[in-house]
Amino acid sequence: MTSTMIPINSQHGYLRGALIHPSFGKLPSVAVLSTFPPTQCGLATFAAALAGGLQEVGVASLGVIDVAESGAGSSDPRVVARLTPHSVKARIEAARHINTYDYLFIQHEFGIFGGTDGDEVLTLLEDVYVPVVVTLHTVPLSPSVGQRQVLEALAQRADVLITMSNAARERFINGYDIDAEKVVTIPHGATVPPFVPISPQGPVSLLTWGLLGPGKGVEWVIDALAMTPELRGKVTYTIAGQTHPKVLLREGEKYRNMLKRRAELLGVSEMVHFDDEYRSLPSLMELIQQSHCVVLPYDSHDQVTSGVLVDAVVAGRPVIATQFPHAEELLSQGVGITVPHRDSVALAHAIRKVVTEPHTLAAMMNATIPIAEEHSWVSVASRYASVALEISEKNLV
Numbered sequence: 001m002t003s004t005m006i007p008i009n010s011q012h013g014y015l016r017g018a019l020i021h022p023s024f025g026k027l028p029s030v031a032v033l034s035t036f037p038p039t040q041c042g043l044a045t046f047a048a049a050l051a052g053g054l055q056e057v058g059v060a061s062l063g064v065i066d067v068a069e070s071g072a073g074s075s076d077p078r079v080v081a082r083l084t085p086h087s088v089k090a091r092i093e094a095a096r097h098i099n100t101y102d103y104l105f106i107q108h109e110f111g112i113f114g115g116t117d118g119d120e121v122l123t124l125l126e127d128v129y130v131p132v133v134v135t136l137h138t139v140p141l142s143p144s145v146g147q148r149q150v151l152e153a154l155a156q157r158a159d160v161l162i163t164m165s166n167a168a169r170e171r172f173i174n175g176y177d178i179d180a181e182k183v184v185t186i187p188h189g190a191t192v193p194p195f196v197p198i199s200p201q202g203p204v205s206l207l208t209w210g211l212l213g214p215g216k217g218v219e220w221v222i223d224a225l226a227m228t229p230e231l232r233g234k235v236t237y238t239i240a241g242q243t244h245p246k247v248l249l250r251e252g253e254k255y256r257n258m259l260k261r262r263a264e265l266l267g268v269s270e271m272v273h274f275d276d277e278y279r280s281l282p283s284l285m286e287l288i289q290q291s292h293c294v295v296l297p298y299d300s301h302d303q304v305t306s307g308v309l310v311d312a313v314v315a316g317r318p319v320i321a322t323q324f325p326h327a328e329e330l331l332s333q334g335v336g337i338t339v340p341h342r343d344s345v346a347l348a349h350a351i352r353k354v355v356t357e358p359h360t361l362a363a364m365m366n367a368t369i370p371i372a373e374e375h376s377w378v379s380v381a382s383r384y385a386s387v388a389l390e391i392s393e394k395n396l397v
Contacts, residue, residue, distance in 0.1 A: 028102035053381025085114025217297030
């Protein structure tokens with residue numbers, strides 16, 4: 001099922017209007033099961049944006065089941081229930097609310113649901129009688145026995161499973177015992193900001209953002225800057241984001257302090273700026289658009305979905321990233337450069353390229369333009385709505 005674009009204003013090919021689903025006024029009601037703001041995690045941010053997109057394309061009604069620890073939770077009026085891990089009462093109450101909607105959209109990560117590898121979500125689904133659509137935010141390449149059992153059981157119960165990259169879909173259908181026909185790919189959504197061209201004045205600004213912790217790979221960028229002494233005064237590097245709450249609880253600011261010491265020892269501290277301010281979405285978009293290029297030097301080889309990667313490209317900024325699956329897939333469209341993991345020499349070469357070749361930087365920026373529309377939240381939400389309607393059509397046969 002396709003969608004109809006009603007453009008209001010278009011600049012540089014970016015979406016500047018509402019996406020009206022062809023079944024507007026006839027769309028079903030939807031329950032969304034996920035963490036939700038004010039919880040600070042990518043899953044909560046995704047769920048809130050998807051919920052907003054679904055409302056914009058015209059679902060009949062929408063309710064959120066907030067997965068949150070006891071005493072936490074959201075005051076958002078869309079939240080109709082809270083699923084507290086390990087609570088039978090909360091699980092029964094959540095199922096009761098879910099069954100008042102036409103569909104359940106689950107945002108799945110192992111770490112948010114109670115039980116072994118989050119298997120309490122399967123217990124919840126025993127009391128759910130509406131069609132289930134599961135968005136897989138993680139598809140482990142080498143799952144534990146428990147993770148495999150949970151994902152395969154979830155796949156058996158679900159009517160549709162959504163991956164957010166072709167790499168994730170291929171990994172899922174080839175690595176797990178599941179029905180491949182149930183698995184569809186819908187890209188990760190993103191807020192499409194007004195187009196802001198890259199400033200030709202001043203040094204080239206590199207940016208890494210997101211919750212900070214080991215595995216972020218920032219140290220390899222600091223090492224790379226030390227390998228490019230000829231770029232002193234021509235490039236700056238901002239590391240934006242608070243330390244991940246779980247990392248902060250476990251080891252405090254150990255990782256951030258290590259990065260600061262590393263920059264000082266290598267003599268590049270004047271090029272590196274740490275920004276631990278918590279930013280609203282508009283503030284984050286402004287920060288991204290003040291940069292020339294985003295750097296995602298992640299250590300993980302396993303990442304098949306990256307919201308930060310999508311946000312950067314949709315904001316019109318080229319990306320230098322390690323060769324994790326989603327980066328290789330998205331950046332192959334000419335919007336960035338991929339480098340081997342933990343390879344400061346390759347990172348130095350990529351940084352040198354974007355700093356000294358303005359035509360290359362401009363070409364990558366222009367290549368981001370057609371990607372933005374596909375990833376806008378209303379476009380993504382419209383595809384989710386179409387999935388629900390297709391389930392209805394199949395059930396009528």
